[in-house]
Amino acid sequence: MTIRYDGKVAIVTGAGQGLGRSHAIELAKRGAKVVVNDLGGAKDGTGASSAAALSVVAEIEAAGGEAIANGANVANYDEVQAMVKQALDTWGRVDILVNNAGILRDKSFAKGSLDDFKLVLDVHLMGTINCTKACWEVMREQEYGRIVVTSSSSGLYGNFGQTNYGAAKMGVIGAMNTLVQEGAKYNIRVNALAPTAGTRMTEGLLPDKAFELLTPETVTPAVLYLVSEDAPNRTILCAGAGGFSVAKIVETDSVWLSPEEQTPEGIAAHWSQINNDDTLRELKGGFEQSLKMLTVAAEGLGIK
Numbered sequence: 580m581t582i583r584y585d586g587k588v589a590i591v592t593g594a595g596q597g598l599g600r601s602h603a604i605e606l607a608k609r610g611a612k613v614v615v616n617d618l619g620g621a622k623d624g625t626g627a628s629s630a631a632a633l634s635v636v637a638e639i640e641a642a643g644g645e646a647i648a649n650g651a652n653v654a655n656y657d658e659v660q661a662m663v664k665q666a667l668d669t670w671g672r673v674d675i676l677v678n679n680a681g682i683l684r685d686k687s688f689a690k691g692s693l694d695d696f697k698l699v700l701d702v703h704l705m706g707t708i709n710c711t712k713a714c715w716e717v718m719r720e721q722e723y724g725r726i727v728v729t730s731s732s733s734g735l736y737g738n739f740g741q742t743n744y745g746a747a748k749m750g751v752i753g754a755m756n757t758l759v760q761e762g763a764k765y766n767i768r769v770n771a772l773a774p775t776a777g778t779r780m781t782e783g784l785l786p787d788k789a790f791e792l793l794t795p796e797t798v799t800p801a802v803l804y805l806v807s808e809d810a811p812n813r814t815i816l817c818a819g820a821g822g823f824s825v826a827k828i829v830e831t832d833s834v835w836l837s838p839e840e841q842t843p844e845g846i847a848a849h850w851s852q853i854n855n856d857d858t859l860r861e862l863k864g865g866f867e868q869s870l871k872m873l874t875v876a877a878e879g880l881g882i883k
């Protein structure tokens with residue numbers, strides 16, 4: 580079975596180089612019409628240029644594909660709306676959105692400025708929200724949408740010097756968790772990618788051999804799967820160097836403590852039972868947690 584995207588229109592943000600470039604090229608190769616968005620600035624988000632997006636469009640066209648360049652700053656909602664309008668004016672629909680654009684302002688929390696923190700949130704988190712918001716109504720009306728948010732192991736697990744980036748990268752997972760619920764009846768599926776790749780973002784951080792193995796092209800199949808017709812939903816797919824895994828947010832069973840034990844000392848006394856990895860499981864929505872707590876409370880209190 581070959582997965583293709585004929586007749587589908589895709590927007591890939593930050594597609595001028597690195598991972599986004601690879602996603603855009605492969606989507607186009609498999610039949611999608613692609614908006615190659617890129618602000619074209621430096622790794623820290625300064626500056627702008629249309630050169631990178633234009634060169635990816637030229638590459639796609641040379642291979643027989645269809646693409647248009649767009650220079651919107653994903654952090655600017657007006658520019659993002661104009662980008663979606665450009666896609667609609669050109670091809671009449673938007674089926675796929677790959678939120679990929681990103682910058683870095685790495686500094687330890689002690690040394691980093693709040694301005695840097697806000698900028699990183701603006702590009703990664705608000706950038707994702709802006710693009711998703713601008714496509715959402717279009718996808719709802721079409722009753723079709725496939726959206727990817729790009730997360731990171733730094734958000735899922737932490738990484739020294741990346742409080743700002745980690746907060747933004749976990750933020751997009753939070754958005755995904757609710758978007759899947761609101762998009763379900765319109766056939767909109769939302770998934771997350773947690774990539775690891777050798778790009779300008781990771782240049783100098785990895786040994787040469789690792790950098791060579793972690794090509795963007797080894798990550799792209801994960802994105803293509805997540806935006807396919809039969810894509811999963813609400814999945815965090817991790818990818819790099821040809822390896823693939825799924826990350827999950829899980830929770831232990833609820834342990835009900837008697838009213839006398841509902842104290843910090845009671846929690847300490849039952850800690851190994853509360854913090855028991857053997858009972859970990861994934862919840863489908865926030866309400867499930869309340870239900871879980873209430874179920875054991877009702878049992879404990881003898882309420883039928």
Ligand code: NAD
Nearest residue numbers: 593597598618619620652653679680681731775776778780
């Ligand atoms: P990259 O720097 O090679 O590419 C990012 C692209 O985004 C650049 O072309 C840049 O011009 C563009 N961009 C930046 N700000 C923009 C804005 N405001 N509007 C539009 N375009 C903008 O980086 P990459 O490694 O390819 O990263 C792609 C995505 O993957 C990012 O979201 C990054 O955080 C994420 N990620 C990368 C890694 C990795 O190992 N490389 C790991 C985890 C997550």
